Amino acid sequence: MGERLRRVLLAGCAAMPLAATGALADPVVVTMNTVQIFSTVDPAKISDYTDYMASVNLYDGLVNVDRKGNLVPELAEKWEFSADGKEVTFHIRPDAHFQDGTPVEASDVVYSVERLLRIKQGPSNLFADVLKPGSVTAVDPKTVKFALSKTFSPFLTTVPAIRVLNAKIVQANAGDDDGQTYLATHTAGAGPYKLKSWERGSQMTIERDPNYYRGWGEGPIDEVRWLITNNEATVRSLAASGELTMTSQFQAPDTYTALAKMDRFKIVADDTAVAFYLKLNTKVAPTDDVHIRRAIACATDYETVRKDILPGGELTTPLPKVFADYHYDAAAPKFDLDCAKAEIAKSKYAEQKPIAVSLIYVAGAKFEEDLALLMQAQLDQIGFKTTVQSEPWNRVTEVATKVETTPNIAEVFFGPTYPSPDSMFFTQYDSKAAGTWASMEWLKNPDIDKQIESARDSSDLGEQAKIYKNLQKDLIDLQPDVFLLTQRVQHAMDKCLDGYAYVPMQSFEYNMHKYKWTCKKG
Amino acid sequence: MAARPGGARVKGGCGLEFLFFLTRRVLWSFLVLVGLSMVIFTIARVVPGDPARMALGPRASQEQVADLRKSMGLDLPLAEQYARFVGGLAHGDLGASFLTKRSVNADISETFAATLELVIATIIIAFAIGVPLGVAAAHWKDGWADNCVRLFAILGAVTPSFFLALLLQVLAGYVLHVLPTTGRLPPDMAFQPDLTGLVVLDSIFRGRFDVLIEALRHLLLPALALAMATTGQIARITRSSMIDVAKQDYIEAARAFGIPTRVRLFKYMLRPSFVPPLTIMGLEFASLIGNAFVVELVFAWPGMAAYGVRTIMQKDLNAIMGVVMISGLFFVSANLLVDLIVGFVDPRVRIQGAR
Numbered sequence: 001m002g003e004r005l006r007r008v009l010l011a012g013c014a015a016m017p018l019a020a021t022g023a024l025a026d027p028v029v030v031t032m033n034t035v036q037i038f039s040t041v042d043p044a045k046i047s048d049y050t051d052y053m054a055s056v057n058l059y060d061g062l063v064n065v066d067r068k069g070n071l072v073p074e075l076a077e078k079w080e081f082s083a084d085g086k087e088v089t090f091h092i093r094p095d096a097h098f099q100d101g102t103p104v105e106a107s108d109v110v111y112s113v114e115r116l117l118r119i120k121q122g123p124s125n126l127f128a129d130v131l132k133p134g135s136v137t138a139v140d141p142k143t144v145k146f147a148l149s150k151t152f153s154p155f156l157t158t159v160p161a162i163r164v165l166n167a168k169i170v171q172a173n174a175g176d177d178d179g180q181t182y183l184a185t186h187t188a189g190a191g192p193y194k195l196k197s198w199e200r201g202s203q204m205t206i207e208r209d210p211n212y213y214r215g216w217g218e219g220p221i222d223e224v225r226w227l228i229t230n231n232e233a234t235v236r237s238l239a240a241s242g243e244l245t246m247t248s249q250f251q252a253p254d255t256y257t258a259l260a261k262m263d264r265f266k267i268v269a270d271d272t273a274v275a276f277y278l279k280l281n282t283k284v285a286p287t288d289d290v291h292i293r294r295a296i297a298c299a300t301d302y303e304t305v306r307k308d309i310l311p312g313g314e315l316t317t318p319l320p321k322v323f324a325d326y327h328y329d330a331a332a333p334k335f336d337l338d339c340a341k342a343e344i345a346k347s348k349y350a351e352q353k354p355i356a357v358s359l360i361y362v363a364g365a366k367f368e369e370d371l372a373l374l375m376q377a378q379l380d381q382i383g384f385k386t387t388v389q390s391e392p393w394n395r396v397t398e399v400a401t402k403v404e405t406t407p408n409i410a411e412v413f414f415g416p417t418y419p420s421p422d423s424m425f426f427t428q429y430d431s432k433a434a435g436t437w438a439s440m441e442w443l444k445n446p447d448i449d450k451q452i453e454s455a456r457d458s459s460d461l462g463e464q465a466k467i468y469k470n471l472q473k474d475l476i477d478l479q480p481d482v483f484l485l486t487q488r489v490q491h492a493m494d495k496c497l498d499g500y501a502y503v504p505m506q507s508f509e510y511n512m513h514k515y516k517w518t519c520k521k522g
Numbered sequence: 523m524a525a526r527p528g529g530a531r532v533k534g535g536c537g538l539e540f541l542f543f544l545t546r547r548v549l550w551s552f553l554v555l556v557g558l559s560m561v562i563f564t565i566a567r568v569v570p571g572d573p574a575r576m577a578l579g580p581r582a583s584q585e586q587v588a589d590l591r592k593s594m595g596l597d598l599p600l601a602e603q604y605a606r607f608v609g610g611l612a613h614g615d616l617g618a619s620f621l622t623k624r625s626v627n628a629d630i631s632e633t634f635a636a637t638l639e640l641v642i643a644t645i646i647i648a649f650a651i652g653v654p655l656g657v658a659a660a661h662w663k664d665g666w667a668d669n670c671v672r673l674f675a676i677l678g679a680v681t682p683s684f685f686l687a688l689l690l691q692v693l694a695g696y697v698l699h700v701l702p703t704t705g706r707l708p709p710d711m712a713f714q715p716d717l718t719g720l721v722v723l724d725s726i727f728r729g730r731f732d733v734l735i736e737a738l739r740h741l742l743l744p745a746l747a748l749a750m751a752t753t754g755q756i757a758r759i760t761r762s763s764m765i766d767v768a769k770q771d772y773i774e775a776a777r778a779f780g781i782p783t784r785v786r787l788f789k790y791m792l793r794p795s796f797v798p799p800l801t802i803m804g805l806e807f808a809s810l811i812g813n814a815f816v817v818e819l820v821f822a823w824p825g826m827a828a829y830g831v832r833t834i835m836q837k838d839l840n841a842i843m844g845v846v847m848i849s850g851l852f853f854v855s856a857n858l859l860v861d862l863i864v865g866f867v868d869p870r871v872r873i874q875g876a877r
Contacts, residue, residue, distance in 0.1 A: 240695075
């Protein structure tokens, strides 16, 4: 309240002498906390949620993503596929221009992609298998063609990850590292916002570009300040003093409750495409036995998890319901200890008493600890001996690289990198993707691999849907995971701020061009 | 001329021996830094976690990780990696941070000044409050003032700085709304401290008193949170030293001669008592550089300590080495400086150093 009152008073004082000439309205400033720093604003190196959060505001791509995961025009006004599905041609809108006023041209797109492939960081892994150097060409100043080395039907859903650079500016400042030093502190994009200030340890501020080529609607946000703090007391303090407009999605439930009690805030919640799994190592005893895996699934108290430990939506298959067109309608898993005992009896470890299993969770997350203890209590009742271990995230990523060090059960969140079911299936279940924190199942199943590849090869949406539904059915049968829930994100937002809606692509929901301030300024 | 026992004087001996002392100290400091670099270099690479994976983010492919490992030289033998590091260090190049994707030199130059400013403010507050408290406690020994000061010192020692930071933040920011709780300046105040990196000093040099006021307002809470333990320590040590000095014959003589209490306290007792607190200041100054991270995290203070913690959590090898070397350099330099100051304040130390 203090900050808002100060603004009102300041605005009031400023308004008086300006009244005769027509007062300039106070800028609308949205302050949001993030729980980690922004590592980079270089589009070729962005990797984490904060990097993408900045990038979607500072840079535009050829296409954007809506809340259903559909692709919508951005720099490109239209696009078409070749008959064989191996070429995509984008037509850049005539009025698209960078923040310095220069028009966006096909050569800028070519440069951006080539640079991404050269630097081999950030989102380049999405394109490394399908785009080779020289495969993106400028047909004319406003037409750019992508020639894929093989059919890859989810390709279009990965295109939003290409953030287009102003080639002339970057090349002029390329130095000997392809502009990495320059773009570490400068931007060269066509996005709705410009970088105003950036103190890496504490904050980043961006300001609206009034000349943005797509224009602005009612109540635009003039300035966005991201304050870096994951301290709950700091967040509450900022909220109470009027400095905070919107919280991150990673606050403790108590913080949302406390902010909900303040008049100024509303709590906005949305189901996401991020799923929370218990990943089961299918290659080490005893979870190498499907009956043991099914026993663990039966012994999971899903209601308690979703109600008391971590609020979330129902997850019945490996694919969250956000992907509505591809979702297989399966019965919800149930907590049933009798079912669990029956499955153990069918397994090759039935005579072993107790059956030793290891469970790890990421240190520092209270709800993960609660879940681990709940699982331990349930499993130990039915003949398991569960060893629970908390590990820092870097240790989790390390143990996941070898099958023998991967634990039997691991608590892991996973969400799509691009708005396609392929992102969920390939990264978690394909044999080529084994050995990361996302694929701790070590599934290595040729039939599953074949289905994933078939879906990638097919450009027919109906055919894809059929394949993905069958794939889900098979994965439910194999039970490489316990499907716990889909994450429900929450934000405490100022009641005057509208526009948040989850998008199934990392941090694309934080494109502030979509937000508006609904209250009168000043 | 230095005095030897028996009254013999040695011409020029004092200066030469002090020079030897200084040279020896500098050499030992250098060896300490070399040893520190070796130990931390090895430990950073041995602890679990793949720095290339951490740098590229959780979504990176195995090929990306392998490529980056190679370009970072992580596939080389440890000794060769260390030799590369030393080679870069000799040129003042601490390498690139995997976390911030820019040079560690740039990161540290941006963050170190913030921590330095916080630590200087902390030391000033600790001395400004601790020394008078210690003097009062010594003067009114065993009285209520002495008991209060000792209680304060104990509370300062046992209260974790993060607890105090949160308490101050809640009181001053959440309840009373009297002071800001994050950052060095308000986000809408455009000011670059590009002269010294210290916002307070640079604002004075530039004549920006609006910035100076805001900088001091932002500095107060984190500095108070960090100063509590040091203030208590300074007060206790000043008290003890003053009590020891008070027992000296010359103090008794001064009292007998009717020298005013104030003169006796501050001229004849405090000056010789100042050596231990100064020594503590040197140790505290250096350790605060590293220990400020909790306060920096609570107040979103963009300092090197918080940066160091993040780099350790992310296994950002080059940045870890950079932070450790800078902190180590500061530690040995601060102690060396304190030795020189102590020598200046207490002539007996200079004379002893000459023997």
